[in-house]
Amino acid sequence: MTTTTVTTTVPTAARVVDAVKVYGTGDASVRALAGVSVDFPVGRFTAIMGPSGSGKSTLMHCAAGLDTLTSGTAHIGDTELSSLDDRRLTLLRRDRVGFVFQAFNLVPTLTVAENIRLPLDLAGGKGDLEWIDALIDVVGLRDRLHHRPSELSGGQQQRVAVARAFAGQPDVVFADEPTGNLDSRSGEEVLGLLGRAVRQTARTVVMVTHDPVAAAHADEVVFLADGRLVDRMESPTADKVLDRMKAFEVPS
Numbered sequence: 001m002t003t004t005t006v007t008t009t010v011p012t013a014a015r016v017v018d019a020v021k022v023y024g025t026g027d028a029s030v031r032a033l034a035g036v037s038v039d040f041p042v043g044r045f046t047a048i049m050g051p052s053g054s055g056k057s058t059l060m061h062c063a064a065g066l067d068t069l070t071s072g073t074a075h076i077g078d079t080e081l082s083s084l085d086d087r088r089l090t091l092l093r094r095d096r097v098g099f100v101f102q103a104f105n106l107v108p109t110l111t112v113a114e115n116i117r118l119p120l121d122l123a124g125g126k127g128d129l130e131w132i133d134a135l136i137d138v139v140g141l142r143d144r145l146h147h148r149p150s151e152l153s154g155g156q157q158q159r160v161a162v163a164r165a166f167a168g169q170p171d172v173v174f175a176d177e178p179t180g181n182l183d184s185r186s187g188e189e190v191l192g193l194l195g196r197a198v199r200q201t202a203r204t205v206v207m208v209t210h211d212p213v214a215a216a217h218a219d220e221v222v223f224l225a226d227g228r229l230v231d232r233m234e235s236p237t238a239d240k241v242l243d244r245m246k247a248f249e250v251p252s
C-alpha cells in the first residue's frame, strides 16, 4: 500500500474523517466504510475508483449529506454535517452541493431551461443570471432550452443535469458514475464539461467512476477497496489507473 502525505494550505470543499458506515444490524450487517479519511480540495477534480461494492457510492452519499455516517465526521467546507438539524442539512444540500447521477434524474414535465433553474426556483431565488446564461453555452444547450428531456439524447440529458448541478454555484458537485449510461463520445463531452467547470470556474468536483478513461479527466484519483482508502494518484492517465486497478485483483 502506498501512502502519500500531502501538506497543503488549499482549503477543502468537502472531507470525511474516520468515516465508518455500517448498513443493517447483527449477522446481516455490512461495513461499507471501514474508517476512511479523505479530503477534496477546493478547485480540484477528484475521481473515486475501486471495485464494485468497495464503498464508493456510500462515501459520496455520506460526504454529500445524503446519508449519515455510523461514526466519524463529514464536512462541507467548515460545516460538520452531523451538527445540523434536518432543516439546516436540507438547506446546505440545496445551496452548497450539486449532484449528478447515472440516471439523469431530470423532471420529465419541465423544459431544459426549467430543469436547469429548478434548484434556484426551489430556493425561491433568481440566482446569478449571467452565470446561468454562460452555463447554457458551456453545456451547449441554447438551441434545446424549450425541449423536454424525452426529446433529448442521453448525452444531452446528462449535460442538462450538469448545468443544473452547477446552477446555484455550489461549493462542490458530486457525480456518481455520470457517464455510466452514455456512449463514449457523449461521456467524453460530459467529462470535458466537468473538467472545464473545475479549471475555468474554480469549482470542485468529486466523481465516482469505474472507467479509467473517465478517471484520467480528474486531477487526482483516490482508490477504495473493502471500505478503505488504499491509494491516491496525482495526474492520472488511463494506463496508470488501469495498472493500479489490476493490482486490486488478488491472484487466486
Ligand SMILES: Nc1ncnc2c1ncn2[C@@H]1O[C@H](COP(=O)(O)OP(=O)(O)OP(=O)(O)O)[C@@H](O)[C@H]1O
Binding pocket: 023, 024, 030, 031, 032, 050, 051, 052, 053, 054, 055, 056, 057, 058, 059
Ligand atoms: N442501503 C444499503 N443497505 C445495505 N447494504 C448496502 C446498502 N447500500 C450499500 N450497501 C452495501 O455496502 C457496500 C458498499 O456499497 P456501495 O454502493 O457504496 O459500493 P460501490 O463501490 O458504489 O459499488 P458499485 O461500483 O457496484 O456501485 C456493498 O457491500 C453494498 O452491498
Ligand SMILES: [Mg+2]
Binding pocket: 056, 057, 058
Ligand atoms: Mg456505486
